[in-house]
Amino acid sequence: GSAWGDWALYTDSPLRAFENELGVQAPVGFWDPVGLSKDGNVETFKRRRATEIKHGRISMLATMGYITPEVTGKFPGYLSPSTELKFADIPNGLAAISKVPAAGWAQIIAYAFFVEFSSNNFGWVDTGGNFDFSGKLVNAANKQGDSRAPGDVGWRPPLLATDDAELKKKRLNAEIANGRLAMMAIIGMFFQD
Numbered sequence: 001g002s003a004w005g006d007w008a009l010y011t012d013s014p015l016r017a018f019e020n021e022l023g024v025q026a027p028v029g030f031w032d033p034v035g036l037s038k039d040g041n042v043e044t045f046k047r048r049r050a051t052e053i054k055h056g057r058i059s060m061l062a063t064m065g066y067i068t069p070e071v072t073g074k075f076p077g078y079l080s081p082s083t084e085l086k087f088a089d090i091p092n093g094l095a096a097i098s099k100v101p102a103a104g105w106a107q108i109i110a111y112a113f114f115v116e117f118s119s120n121n122f123g124w125v126d127t128g129g130n131f132d133f134s135g136k137l138v139n140a141a142n143k144q145g146d147s148r149a150p151g152d153v154g155w156r157p158p159l160l161a162t163d164d165a166e167l168k169k170k171r172l173n174a175e176i177a178n179g180r181l182a183m184m185a186i187i188g189m190f191f192q193d
Contacts, residue, residue, distance in 0.1 A: 018045055022149075022169065023052075023176040046150050053151030056179015063182045066093065066189050080104070093193040151175075 018037055024030045032038070037045050075087040080101050090096050100108075149172075162168050 021045070021049070022172050023049070025173060025177060050150035053176065053179060056176065056182060057151075059182035059186045060179060062186045063189070066186065094190060095193070 018024070018032075019030050021030070036048065069092050074090070077087060079085050079087050079090060080103070083101060085099070085101065090099050151172075160171065162171070
């Protein structure tokens with residue numbers, strides 16, 4: 001046995017509710033060191049999983065965006081012709097934040113809002129513009145019979161979507177694992193900068 005006892009004996013543990021969820025991978029299994037899911041609330045778990053998947057996706061994009069200019073170079077031409085600011089003039093990493101013009105940041109923020117508003121009432125903002133900091137939208141969608149899995153925003157990426165249940169599970173587990181890795185990677189890159 002372990003110092004904490006035999007896990008097989010804890011059959012009434014609320015943590016058992018999530019042992020077979022996506023993202024539970026060997027060798028760790030279901031890992032919740034802070035005890036966020038100790039109450040066994042499935043709705044809260046699904047909301048947190050949707051948030052984890054979204055943050056993982058953003059982190060994967062951010063990590064690639066951080067690395068790509070170093071590897072492939074930058075676009076030719078101007079980022080802002082009116083200020084004669086070229087793509088080549090933008091430094092990599094966090095130093096780029098102060099160089100991008102305000103209009104560029106406005107476009108980035110507008111796109112982020114577009115993504116949130118188009119998430120089919122399965123995120124932090126519904127189509128009416130109501131913010132959901134407590135998870136009520138996700139919980140309401142679940143109660144209305146919305147059977148979508150956390151992270152499913154209704155878009156099937158070409159060449160990745162499949163109807164094969166086993167292959168889909170493998171790909172979704174890989175997405176969660178890669179998202180977790182990317183979250184750590186982007187934070188590491190920020191600290192390195």
